[in-house]
Amino acid sequence: MAERPKEAVKDKITYLQPTQVKLVCGISEELMKEIERVKEIVSQNTGRAANLEETLKAMATLYLQRKDPIKKAERVLKKEPLSSPVSSRIVNQSRVDQFPKKRTPIPAQIRHEVMKRDRGQCAFKDKVANPCQNKSWRSSPLSPMRILSLSTN
Numbered sequence: 001m002a003e004r005p006k007e008a009v010k011d012k013i014t015y016l017q018p019t020q021v022k023l024v025c026g027i028s029e030e031l032m033k034e035i036e037r038v039k040e041i042v043s044q045n046t047g048r049a050a051n052l053e054e055t056l057k058a059m060a061t062l063y064l065q066r067k068d069p070i071k072k073a074e075r076v077l078k079k080e081p082l083s084s085p086v087s088s089r090i091v092n093q094s095r096v097d098q099f100p101k102k103r104t105p106i107p108a109q110i111r112h113e114v115m116k117r118d119r120g121q122c123a124f125k126d127k128v129a130n131p132c133q134n135k136s137w138r139s140s141p142l143s144p145m146r147i148l149s150l151s152t153n
Helices: 029-046 052-067 069-079 093-097 108-118 144-151
Strands: 012-017 020-024
Touching: 029 052, 052 069, 069 108
Parallel strands: none
Antiparallel strands: 012 020
Protein backbone atom coordinates (compact mmCIF):
# COMPACT_ATOMS: atom_id res chain seq x y z
CA MET A 1 0.00 0.00 0.00
CA ALA A 2 1.31 3.45 -0.90
CA GLU A 3 2.19 5.90 1.85
CA ARG A 4 0.44 8.72 0.01
CA PRO A 5 -2.92 7.37 -1.21
CA LYS A 6 -3.82 10.57 -3.06
CA GLU A 7 -0.70 10.14 -5.19
CA ALA A 8 -1.25 6.40 -5.67
CA VAL A 9 -4.14 7.02 -8.09
CA LYS A 10 -3.94 9.93 -10.52
CA ASP A 11 -7.18 11.80 -11.12
CA LYS A 12 -8.43 10.98 -14.59
CA ILE A 13 -11.56 11.66 -16.60
CA THR A 14 -12.05 9.71 -19.82
CA TYR A 15 -14.99 10.00 -22.22
CA LEU A 16 -16.68 6.65 -22.84
CA GLN A 17 -19.51 8.12 -24.92
CA PRO A 18 -20.42 11.72 -25.79
CA THR A 19 -22.57 11.99 -22.65
CA GLN A 20 -20.78 9.56 -20.33
CA VAL A 21 -17.38 9.76 -18.69
CA LYS A 22 -15.26 7.44 -16.60
CA LEU A 23 -13.96 9.07 -13.41
CA VAL A 24 -10.93 7.64 -11.63
CA CYS A 25 -9.60 9.21 -8.43
CA GLY A 26 -8.13 8.24 -5.10
CA ILE A 27 -10.16 9.17 -2.02
CA SER A 28 -9.69 8.71 1.70
CA GLU A 29 -11.51 6.02 3.62
CA GLU A 30 -13.32 8.74 5.56
CA LEU A 31 -14.69 10.24 2.35
CA MET A 32 -15.67 6.78 1.11
CA LYS A 33 -17.72 6.26 4.29
CA GLU A 34 -19.41 9.65 3.83
CA ILE A 35 -20.28 8.79 0.22
CA GLU A 36 -21.70 5.44 1.35
CA ARG A 37 -23.86 7.27 3.92
CA VAL A 38 -25.13 9.66 1.24
CA LYS A 39 -25.83 6.62 -0.96
CA GLU A 40 -27.98 5.12 1.81
CA ILE A 41 -29.94 8.36 2.17
CA VAL A 42 -30.47 8.65 -1.60
CA SER A 43 -31.65 5.02 -1.64
CA GLN A 44 -34.12 5.75 1.18
CA ASN A 45 -35.45 8.82 -0.64
CA THR A 46 -35.88 7.06 -3.99
CA GLY A 47 -37.16 3.79 -2.56
CA ARG A 48 -34.60 1.70 -4.46
CA ALA A 49 -30.88 1.00 -4.34
CA ALA A 50 -28.96 4.04 -5.61
CA ASN A 51 -25.80 3.64 -7.63
CA LEU A 52 -22.67 5.77 -7.30
CA GLU A 53 -23.61 8.03 -10.22
CA GLU A 54 -26.98 8.87 -8.63
CA THR A 55 -25.23 9.52 -5.32
CA LEU A 56 -22.66 11.88 -6.86
CA LYS A 57 -25.45 13.64 -8.79
CA ALA A 58 -27.43 14.19 -5.56
CA MET A 59 -24.32 15.50 -3.79
CA ALA A 60 -23.42 17.88 -6.64
CA THR A 61 -26.99 19.13 -6.98
CA LEU A 62 -27.32 19.86 -3.27
CA TYR A 63 -23.91 21.57 -3.12
CA LEU A 64 -24.68 23.77 -6.11
CA GLN A 65 -28.10 24.69 -4.71
CA ARG A 66 -26.46 25.82 -1.47
CA LYS A 67 -23.11 27.26 -2.61
CA ASP A 68 -23.39 28.42 -6.24
CA PRO A 69 -23.40 32.25 -6.15
CA ILE A 70 -25.57 32.42 -9.29
CA LYS A 71 -28.27 30.21 -7.79
CA LYS A 72 -28.02 32.15 -4.51
CA ALA A 73 -28.52 35.41 -6.41
CA GLU A 74 -31.58 33.97 -8.17
CA ARG A 75 -33.06 32.83 -4.82
CA VAL A 76 -32.48 36.17 -3.11
CA LEU A 77 -33.79 38.24 -6.01
CA LYS A 78 -36.87 36.05 -6.29
CA LYS A 79 -37.66 36.85 -2.65
CA GLU A 80 -36.71 40.55 -2.64
CA PRO A 81 -36.44 42.16 -6.08
CA LEU A 82 -34.69 45.53 -6.22
CA SER A 83 -36.82 48.60 -6.84
CA SER A 84 -34.99 49.17 -10.15
CA PRO A 85 -32.56 46.95 -12.06
CA VAL A 86 -28.85 47.68 -11.74
CA SER A 87 -28.57 48.17 -15.49
CA SER A 88 -31.05 51.08 -15.38
CA ARG A 89 -29.23 52.95 -12.60
CA ILE A 90 -26.98 55.83 -13.58
CA VAL A 91 -23.97 56.70 -11.45
CA ASN A 92 -22.41 60.11 -11.85
CA GLN A 93 -18.61 59.66 -12.28
CA SER A 94 -17.93 62.58 -9.93
CA ARG A 95 -19.97 60.76 -7.28
CA VAL A 96 -17.87 57.61 -7.79
CA ASP A 97 -14.74 59.73 -7.30
CA GLN A 98 -16.15 60.97 -3.99
CA PHE A 99 -16.23 57.47 -2.51
CA PRO A 100 -13.87 57.17 0.42
CA LYS A 101 -10.49 55.51 -0.12
CA LYS A 102 -11.53 52.66 2.18
CA ARG A 103 -13.72 50.26 0.23
CA THR A 104 -17.32 50.21 1.31
CA PRO A 105 -19.06 46.87 0.86
CA ILE A 106 -21.27 46.51 -2.18
CA PRO A 107 -24.84 45.90 -0.96
CA ALA A 108 -25.84 42.24 -1.10
CA GLN A 109 -28.84 42.84 -3.34
CA ILE A 110 -26.67 44.59 -5.95
CA ARG A 111 -24.03 41.82 -5.75
CA HIS A 112 -26.77 39.22 -6.27
CA GLU A 113 -28.28 41.05 -9.23
CA VAL A 114 -24.88 41.51 -10.90
CA MET A 115 -24.05 37.84 -10.27
CA LYS A 116 -27.33 36.74 -11.84
CA ARG A 117 -26.98 39.12 -14.80
CA ASP A 118 -23.36 38.19 -15.58
CA ARG A 119 -23.77 34.48 -14.75
CA GLY A 120 -20.73 34.60 -12.47
CA GLN A 121 -18.33 35.73 -15.19
CA CYS A 122 -16.33 38.91 -15.69
CA ALA A 123 -18.36 41.32 -17.86
CA PHE A 124 -15.45 43.55 -18.92
CA LYS A 125 -15.02 44.17 -22.65
CA ASP A 126 -11.87 45.66 -24.16
CA LYS A 127 -11.73 48.55 -26.67
CA VAL A 128 -12.80 46.27 -29.55
CA ALA A 129 -15.62 44.71 -27.51
CA ASN A 130 -13.85 41.38 -26.92
CA PRO A 131 -15.22 39.87 -23.72
CA CYS A 132 -12.88 39.11 -20.83
CA GLN A 133 -11.87 35.43 -20.79
CA ASN A 134 -11.96 35.30 -16.98
CA LYS A 135 -14.74 32.94 -15.90
CA SER A 136 -14.89 34.28 -12.35
CA TRP A 137 -15.76 37.89 -11.67
CA ARG A 138 -14.27 37.54 -8.19
CA SER A 139 -10.79 37.14 -9.65
CA SER A 140 -11.33 39.84 -12.26
CA PRO A 141 -8.50 42.33 -12.62
CA LEU A 142 -11.03 45.06 -11.96
CA SER A 143 -11.42 46.46 -8.49
CA PRO A 144 -14.79 46.00 -6.71
CA MET A 145 -15.59 49.72 -7.06
CA ARG A 146 -14.77 49.58 -10.79
CA ILE A 147 -17.09 46.58 -11.15
CA LEU A 148 -19.84 48.51 -9.38
CA SER A 149 -19.33 51.60 -11.55
CA LEU A 150 -19.34 49.51 -14.75
CA SER A 151 -22.43 47.57 -13.70
CA THR A 152 -24.45 50.69 -12.89
CA ASN A 153 -23.81 52.55 -16.15
